[in-house]
Amino acid sequence: MSRLFSLILVIVFASEAVSALDFCVADLKGPQTPAGYTCKSPANVTVDDFVFSGLAKAGNTANLIKAAVTPAFDAQFPGVNGLGLSIARLDLAVGGVIPMHTHPGANELLVVTQGKILAGFISSANSVYYKTLNKGEVMLFPQGLLHFQINAAGVTSVAFVSFSSPNPGLQITDFAFFANDLPSKIVETTTFLDDAQVKKLKGVLGGTN
Amino acid sequence: MSRLFSLILVIVFASEAVSALDFCVADLKGPQTPAGYTCKSPANVTVDDFVFSGLAKAGNTANLIKAAVTPAFDAQFPGVNGLGLSIARLDLAVGGVIPMHTHPGANELLVVTQGKILAGFISSANSVYYKTLNKGEVMLFPQGLLHFQINAAGVTSVAFVSFSSPNPGLQITDFAFFANDLPSKIVETTTFLDDAQVKKLKGVLGGTN
Amino acid sequence: MSRLFSLILVIVFASEAVSALDFCVADLKGPQTPAGYTCKSPANVTVDDFVFSGLAKAGNTANLIKAAVTPAFDAQFPGVNGLGLSIARLDLAVGGVIPMHTHPGANELLVVTQGKILAGFISSANSVYYKTLNKGEVMLFPQGLLHFQINAAGVTSVAFVSFSSPNPGLQITDFAFFANDLPSKIVETTTFLDDAQVKKLKGVLGGTN
Amino acid sequence: MSRLFSLILVIVFASEAVSALDFCVADLKGPQTPAGYTCKSPANVTVDDFVFSGLAKAGNTANLIKAAVTPAFDAQFPGVNGLGLSIARLDLAVGGVIPMHTHPGANELLVVTQGKILAGFISSANSVYYKTLNKGEVMLFPQGLLHFQINAAGVTSVAFVSFSSPNPGLQITDFAFFANDLPSKIVETTTFLDDAQVKKLKGVLGGTN
């Protein structure tokens, strides 16, 4: 029976290609496309392409925001390529904050696994939605909208955040305004911030012009 | 021949439904779905559902930003529902500016039809891309990224901006930070702006807390 | 300034519809569509539509599989509607197992938050990918492929699983074969299982015929 | 065991909604959306929603084109709603022809099940691809491109055509030009056809103006 079954198997799986689109592990050395990276040959794929260990330890929060974001996006975890999903770990030490930011390419779903986090987002209609989340609670942040997370516990808080894309992008407003060479004059004209404020934050964040 | 042809016609177009998905003009009184509004019955659709005259005249720029955005999104122009496209008109008087903002739901393509516009966007990598555009020049602003437009002419400038969604959304950073009841303390913690700066702009834009 | 700014605001946000597609919180009493539920009116949406507390406590594992799956899919957590994301919590007591199953509608990404889990999936090419995952490790399970999770620790293990759809579906193979009225004869013909085996499991799982 | 398993079952399938998106059988009396019809309640769905018998008998080819198209699109076969697939049957009597047409909403895949068919399409680059297909042969017609089928056998030919949409649409060029009230003057200006030719075909196909 086995041999005859196999005949069918041979017909149906005549090409490696048949199984390739079960998944498309990124070939990070290949070109990118609007739909993601080209695929590693299925013949070379192992279970380790589907497992990521980089979120097992805490990110380094010894910085001024007392927080760390550790991504498992396609560039770090090639298995997510083409699957419409990725994940990251947030570590927020006491006093830690993830500054106002957006993900241009994905919706986000956060689950607190340690501590308490004050999290919120602002809609296109400028409505504000925020709440303090306890361990095990989940919150959504729709694609492209400004949001933030602040540690609300007296201990380090941890969360895992899933995204609806293997490459959600990340635009931190302060970095976009102050950490590059966009002329201060343009920043001021388009944000109504005072010149002194712009210059101060450009100084802190390493921006020029 | 006509009668016999018509027999086929009757079979093929037996249901109004067949033609409905050529287009799906929004029934603005119906419920919305993740894919847009429910469709107006094709029997009630006329050419006027596909034509919008609201962009023919200039928006009112007699305001402090000396600029106006006139949208033809699904809520104003129900014909775009489900078609992955919409449009708006920008009027920028002398000194006019469209402040830093994002469209969470669409890419944007701007064409200048009068005057000159200095336009730019900032990528997730904090790179800045900006240029002064002359009449007839086109510029892209990818989805969810911060961007701005400033009149660069000594006269009123006008542009039409197309979007890759019937409802691109619009989040003006200043409005998101300062024009609602998000507590100043949270704004400051998540933006590193000074308290005085936050309070000043909350005052100007009508924010509270 | 505030008043004049607001004029623009009024033009741009003339319709509630503009902000609606930032998100589309499910109206669970409305009809479903191929793209999900119809949307609750944005005017009635509060932060609680974006927060889910049901995963904060452990599922009840006092059953023979010594395991529990607690979903936060659209039917439980209406905020995920239309966002291409959902989440569930797995609790695996000592000896616990999530039996072979598929999610017809989504890719899955698991992160272990307590204990150790032996997890694996089988591809269309019948290749097997499995590994024992420690706390903080992440594993992918591509859409529609058979997979399983087994507690590999001497204590209760916990994981959060994210999905690339608000409604991933769940088909447990044993339930599909043995927990309904599909005639034993058909089950045997299409699975090559022995009659005694089919009858035994139909008995255990409440199937008939 | 059955009872305890069922506990899980109850948790996981707590809502009818969970299974609903396995499929979304069209409620033809409900509204349409850009993604298709609203769904019939899963509780009322039976196997007959997934089976269509209307293609079992030949269409009536006693007409001047000696051909018939029998569709199983969403309006005829509500089970295809939301599934990205539909099907139709072509009957071509001796001398039969399906005139030049496009499907604005779907790619098409034809398989000949009786006789021989000369079929072809024209690309955007005006290249022509045509061939005579024998029984069992398959041909593709990309979305939106002009194509035709002509009986090439001395007997009736039959084919089944699948589409990549539950509602592919159908625009027969002759009907679009000549079977409505589009003024002859406009037809002539935009097609370069002679006035006599336009008037003749308007007459045959029942067009006016």
Place this chain on the structure above:
Amino acid sequence: MSRLFSLILVIVFASEAVSALDFCVADLKGPQTPAGYTCKSPANVTVDDFVFSGLAKAGNTANLIKAAVTPAFDAQFPGVNGLGLSIARLDLAVGGVIPMHTHPGANELLVVTQGKILAGFISSANSVYYKTLNKGEVMLFPQGLLHFQINAAGVTSVAFVSFSSPNPGLQITDFAFFANDLPSKIVETTTFLDDAQVKKLKGVLGGTN
């Protein structure tokens, strides 16, 4: 006139790229992407890229399941690449059966062209939908759900099955469980099948461990 028309033609079709996305015939030697294979140059495409003759003759049913599946997926029929469609031929000799399986990547639509077929599927809610189909009848099998086909005629039955993807995948449950090196212990723990049953089918299907 021709020459002047051609001037426009030259402008509009200045690049080969314009016509490329009418279709994207797979370059099977190129890399794959999450959206399919890279495209063969349109200049090298001929009608034979859009025609497939491999389904014209019956598959070999001289095996124990007395059935054959002959696919025209992207790997066999490169023209379907990127078109969201593919097709296969089923041959079921007397007593033939296509065992329980899923297509992780596509919905399926079957049309019987010879004989009678008993076909069915099982939903996420464990409901069973099955029926005996006569020649010309059509049945749907939603993506990722277990389904089967059994010859119900005293003669060979034939069907064509269309899929909503150029690469639907195929996971035969018995092959996934018993035709690889997944340890028997894991199979038993995750399926509740008896050790003897698992060992027996592993023996038949060539599995190890």
Place this chain on the structure above:
Amino acid sequence: MSRLFSLILVIVFASEAVSALDFCVADLKGPQTPAGYTCKSPANVTVDDFVFSGLAKAGNTANLIKAAVTPAFDAQFPGVNGLGLSIARLDLAVGGVIPMHTHPGANELLVVTQGKILAGFISSANSVYYKTLNKGEVMLFPQGLLHFQINAAGVTSVAFVSFSSPNPGLQITDFAFFANDLPSKIVETTTFLDDAQVKKLKGVLGGTN
């Protein structure tokens, strides 16, 4: 602070890949995929990839249709690759006409910026929708449907047309029927046009056979 912030920046933007999918400027020398061209390395992208100047001047209307279409599709404007948008400029001299055509791959949105244009389309149900548009008025043309534009002013008219795809395709009916080697006999059989009419237009447009 800057240095410590930068530590986070380094973690989050560890790979160039993270920012790549903000946009995917086409590498026109690379292969195409069903989702578009492969991406130019983000490191080599400049603002000029997002700006297109080719629509700033009028197309040459010194031809028999007295009209010109100047496209900014992906082949001309690589920045639109993957963004679901493109644009073109229409110039219609006095008496100018854009003949009946379809875009197989995109919806279209036209805005008149000079003069007056009589524009219309025909639905799958053969309904005609047409109107004379003034400067600043906008009209929609759904994907794949036949449409046309005719200058309705005593001066040159100009419009910008946006598309819901970086590569909408363009099939001009007359060119498809008469400007290639499709045999006259087939054209006549599938369009019901008279032999003299077909031969005449083949002559004008350079067709053969």
